[in-house]
Amino acid sequence: MSLFGASIRRKEDPRLLQGNGRYLSDIKLHGMVHAVFVRSPHAHALIRGIDSSAAAADPRVVCVLTPDDLPVGLPPLPCIDAEETTKPFNQPILATDKVRFVGEPVALVVVEGDRYIAEDIAGLVDVDYEPLPAVSTAEAAVAPDAPLVHFDSNVVDVLEYSVGDASSALAAAPHTLSERFITQRYAGTPLETRGVIVEWDEPRRGLTMWSSTQVPHSLKATLVGYLGLPENAVRVIAPDVGGAFGVKLQPYPEEIVLGLAAEQVGRPIKWVEDRYEHFLASTHGREQYHDVEVGYDDDGRILAIHDHAVTNTGAYLQRLTLVEPFIGVSMLSGPYVIEHQQLVSTVVMTNTTPLNPFRGVGHVQAAFTMERIVDLVAAAVGVDPGEVRKRNMFSKDVFPLHRGIGNVLAGEIIYDSGDYQECLRRAMAAAEWDDFRREQESARAEGRYKGIGIGFFVEETGLGPYESGRVRVEPSGQVIVFTGACSSGQGHDTVLAQITADELGVEFDDIVVVHGDTDLVASGVGTYASRSAPIGGTAVRHAAGSIKEQAIRIAAEMLEASPQDIELIGGEVRVKGSPGSSVSLAQVAGRVAPGQPLPAGVDEYTLDATDVYHPPTNTFSYGCHVATVEVDIDSGVVTLLRHVVVNDSGTLINPLLVDGQVQGGVALGIGGALLEEIVYGDDGQPLNANFMDYLVPAIGNMPEMVVEHMIVPTPLNADGMKGAGEGGAVGAPAAIANAVADAVLPFGAKITETPLGPETVYRALQDVS
Amino acid sequence: MKPPDFDYVAPTSVDDAIKALGSDAEAKVLAGGQSLIPLLAFRLAGPSLLVDLARVDGLDHITDEGDRLVIGAMTRQRRAERDPVVAERCPLLVESLRHVGHPQIRSRGTIGGSVAHADPAAELPAVVLALGGRVHVTGHSGDRTIEAEDLFQGFLSTSIEDGEILTAVEVPASGPRTGWSVVEIARRPGDYALCGALCQLQLDDAGAVVDAHLALIGVGDRPMRAHAVEAAVLGGASPVEAATLAPDGLSPGSDVHASSDYRLHLATVTSRRALTQALESAA
Amino acid sequence: MSDHAVTIRVNGVERSESVPARLTLADFLRERLDLTATHLACEHGVCGACTVLVDGETARACLLLTVQADGSEVTTLEGLTEGDELGPIEQAFWAKHGMQCGFCTPGFVLTIAEMLDDNPNPTREEIIEGLGGNLCRCTGYVKIVEAVEEAVSLRGGGG
C-alpha cells in the first residue's frame, strides 16, 4: 500500500512525547548570558534621553545597548510594499527619537545570571519620555485633528481594484443594501512565544542564531544584510517551534538587535519573550471594517458590490502588513459571480502594535463580510440562504478563472479548480440542514433560540515565490530529505517522508527529514500561507523523481540492461519482468559513492538531487462551514452546538493531519467569532495583554466538530495539492456569525461584528426592542 | 515575567508566623499562591518577605461543629471540594468550589487564601457573605472574629489588618429542605465570571421559603449580598419578581469584559436563575 | 537575598539544591535540573503548559515557588516514560494525532494521568471538564479528547 494518502502516525511525536522536544527556551549553551528588552510604556512619546548608567553600574551587567549604540544609518525593518509607497513607515530596529506603540523596543540589557536578574536590571534603565497624544482606532486616526503617527496623515495607502462598472450597476440594481461589518483585532498567540539565542564564533567571525521562527532563510538573509557579514558567516537554526500561525513569519527587531550585540558580548545570549511582551511586541492581525453596498435582484442574485475597507495596521508597516488590506477586498467575492465590483482598501496607522498576516489573513474579514451580506440578501428576498448561494456561485466549468485582480504581494488571482456548489450541497447535507430547521422551529415554540449559518470561503494558498527540496540516498540506505519549509507543528517530517516514500518506494522509517537549519538546507522560504505541502512537497516530489531517474541510469549499468527496461519498485531497482535481477537503492547509492570510477553515462557522484519549485500561480482552496448555535436571549451568551466543514484542499497526503489542521483552524476561528479581541484604550494602552483577559478558546468552548474532505486536485502541481493550513480559521467566524444572526432573526437583531461576546449579542437584541 | 526578589520563611506555628509578619513592614502572607504569584510575576506586588503558612500547624482542618462548619485557612480548595463533611454541611460551598478555576488551581489554592484575597468575582468570599459566615483572625493583639458583612472593604481589600492572619473560615451548616445553586455567566468555563449569583434557600414543611441567602459576584468592588432580593423571596415573591430587585444598590464598573449596565442586567438574570434552581433543588 | 536549601524528589530522584526564594518550580525543573518538558507559555497560571504532579496532584509549576515544594515529590513528563517505552497516554496521543506543535502536550499528558488515576473511565463531559485548565492553540482539542478515550482503552478501562 502506498503511504501517500494514508493517515499514518507522525514521525515527530515519540521524541516530543518522551520530553525530548528541543524548543528555543530549552537550549542552553556554555557561558550563556540573558537578555531583556526595555520597551516603551507609552503609546506615543518623544524620547528625550536614555540614562543607562545605573544599570551599567551593576556588576552583573554584560552590556546595555541603546539606539545610540547601533551603527549609524541602520535601515528600518523591511516591508514588501504593494504599491509604490515611498515613505518610510517601517519600524526602526530600536526606537530612536520617538516611540509609536506600547511595547516598542527601546534598549537591550544583557546580564550574567538569569532572566530574573535581567528583569531587575532592565527596571533601572531610565528613559526620559515626553508623552504625546495617541490614537488607537482607525476611526479616530482619520479624524481631522488626530494625532499623527508618522507624517502628515495617518492614511498611508489606498489600494483600489475594480472589475466592471459597479457604480452604474448599483444605480441600476432593483434593490440595494448597505452595511458596515467589523472584524476585531486578534492574534495568533502560539503557545510558545518567540525567542532567540545568538552565539558569536570569533574564529569563524560569524554567528549562529537559533530562533523560534517560521522563516530561517529569510532571517539569515536579513542578518547578512544588517550585519554586513558574508553568507557563510551566518547560520540560522529554527529548533522545534511551538506554534507560529504567521506570528513568526518575519524577521523581528529583537533578532537584529541580538545579532548586532553578538560580537560585542562574545558569549551566547538568550532572550525568551514572555507572554506580556508577546501581546505587545509580536504582530497582531485582522482589525478591519468594511462599508459595503450591494445591488441585487428579486431572485437574490448579486449584481454589483462596492466595498470600502479600512484596516488599522498599527504603528508600522511590517514585512507583509499590506496583505491584510489587499486580501480583505480582493478575495471579498469568494465563490460568487459578481460582475461589477469596486474595491477600495484604506490603510490607516495608529499607535498600536503592527499588523502582519496570521492564519487566514484578509480572508477572514472577506468571508465574514461577504457571507453576512449573502444572508442579508437572502432574508431580504425571502429565499433560503443555501439557495441564494447556489444562485450566485461559479459553476464548476469556469476554471481556470481569471478574476482580473492582483498585485505584487499575492500575484494575479486565478482560481485554479473546484466545485463550489457541490461543496455547499455536501456541507448542508452533513449539517442536516432541513432537520435542523425543524428542530429550530420546535425550540422556538419553547422560547429557545437556535440558529444555523453557512460560511463559505475561497482562499489563496500555496504562495510562491518558491521552495527548495533535496533528496539524498546514502549507501546505507538512509534517505535524507532537506526542505526549506520548516515546521511549527504541522508535521512536515511525516508528510514529506510520505511523498518521498511514495516516489522511491523506500521504507518510511528509512527517511529522515531535515529542515530549519540554513547550513544544512541551502535555500528556502519557510512556512506560511498554507504553502508547505503544495510548494515544499512538490519540490521534494521533483527531487525524488530526479533520484529515481538517476538510479535507473546507474542501475542500468549495474544490471547490464537498458534504462528503458529498468523500474524502481519498493526501493529495489530491477529489470522489468525479471525480478531476480535487481539491486537495492542503497547499492545504487554505493555504486556512485566517491572513490571509484563512475558508471558509463553517469556524470555525478552521490545519489543526490535538488529541486527548486516555482509554482506557476497560487492555488485556491475553498470550503464550506455550517455552524449551529443556541443563543441565550436573556444574557446574549452563544453556545456552539455543531460545526461542520467540507474542505477542498486538493489531494491529501495524510488525511489525519489535514483533519487536525482544519480542526485547529476552526478553533482559532471560534476564538475570533466569539472570544478573542486585543483591546486598547483610547490612549493606546493595551487593556488585556495577558492570557487571563485575552480569551484563547478552551476545550469547553468547542462544539461537536465534523470535518469532511472533497478532493478536486489542482492542475498546478504534480500531486494536485492545495494548501490546508488556514481554511478552518477562515470559514468559522462567518458561519458562526450567520448562525447567531439566524437565531436572533425573530427579534430582528443586527449581527455585524465579531467577536460575538455575550454583551455584543445582548446589545444587538436591545437595539431593536 | 519573573517575580521580583524577596525573602521567604515557612514558620510552623501561628505565633511564629505572626512574629515573622511583624518583623517586616513589607511582609506578605503566602497561602496557595494561586493569586499572589501571578501578581508577583507581573511585578504588581513587591513584598520583601513572604511568610508561607503551609507548614503552620493547625490551619488545615475541616471541623463539624454541629450548627457550624469551620474550615482551617490552609485547607486546600480541592480537599474541601471532595470532603464528605463539607458536602453534607455546606453543599453550596462544594458547588461553588467547582466553579473556582481548574483542578490544577484548586489543588494548591486554599479556602483562606481565596477569602483573604477578596476578589469581587471570586466564589468563596461570596459564599461566606451569602451564608452570613465569619472568619477567625489572629494577630499581635490576639484573636478576633470578623463577620462576613464587615470583612469585605473594597477591591481586594478586607478588614484583616497588616500583621494579622486569617486562621479559619466559619459558615452556618445548612438545615433540612435546603436548596442551593451557583449560576454564572463566564466566557470560558473556569474563568472568573462576568457575573454570578450564589444562592441558598430553606423551605418549611409547607414549601414556603423561611431562609434566603443570595450573593452576587462581579457586580462591584467586592462580593455583594442581595438583601432586597432575599427579603422579597421571604415575603413570598417569585424568582422573577424578586430578581428584578437584584441591581438595587449596585454600581459595578466597566472593563474589557463587560460594561456596568450589562453587569446590572446580568445581576437580574443570574439571580432569577439561581433562585429558581435553588427552589427546585430544595423541593 | 539569601538562598534556601530545598530537597525535592523529582521523578523518583532526590534533588538537594540551594535556590532563591523567587525561583518558580518550573524554572527549577527547567534551568536547574534540565527537565525541559515542563513548558512555560504564560507564567501566570492560565494555560496549563507547566502542569506537573506535586505529591500526586496536578499543579501549575509556574505558580509554585521551589521553596514551597521543599519535601515534596514531583513528577514531570520525563518521569512518565521509562526508557523508550511510551506510556498509554503518550501512545494514545501518537495514535490519535493529539498533538501538533507539542508545546501544550506535556501539561495535557500529566493532567490526563491524574484524571485517569482518579477516574479510569471518564465520560466525555468529565474529560472536557477535567481538561478545562489546559490550553492548546493547534489542535482544536478534538483529537485530544479522542486520545483520552484511546488511553482509557489502552489502560484497560473503557469496559
Ligand SMILES: Cc1cc2nc3c(=O)[nH]c(=O)nc-3n(C[C@H](O)[C@H](O)[C@H](O)COP(=O)(O)OP(=O)(O)OC[C@H]3O[C@@H](n4cnc5c(N)ncnc54)[C@H](O)[C@@H]3O)c2cc1C
Ligand atoms: C487561572 C486561574 C483561574 C482562577 N479562577 C478563579 C475563579 O474562577 N474563582 C476564584 O474564586 N478564584 C480563582 N482563582 C484564584 C484562586 O482561587 C486562588 O487560589 C485564590 O484566589 C487565592 O488563594 P491562595 O491560597 O492561592 O492564596 P494566595 O495567592 O497565596 O494569597 C492571596 C492573597 O491573600 C493573602 N492571604 C492568603 N492567605 C491568607 C491568610 N491566611 N491570612 C491573611 N492573608 C492571607 C495573601 O497575602 C495574598 O495577598 C484563579 C486563579 C488562577 C491562577
Ligand code: FES
Ligand atoms: S505557564 Fe504555567 S499555567 Fe501557563
Ligand code: FES
Ligand atoms: S499542540 Fe500546539 S499548542 Fe497544543
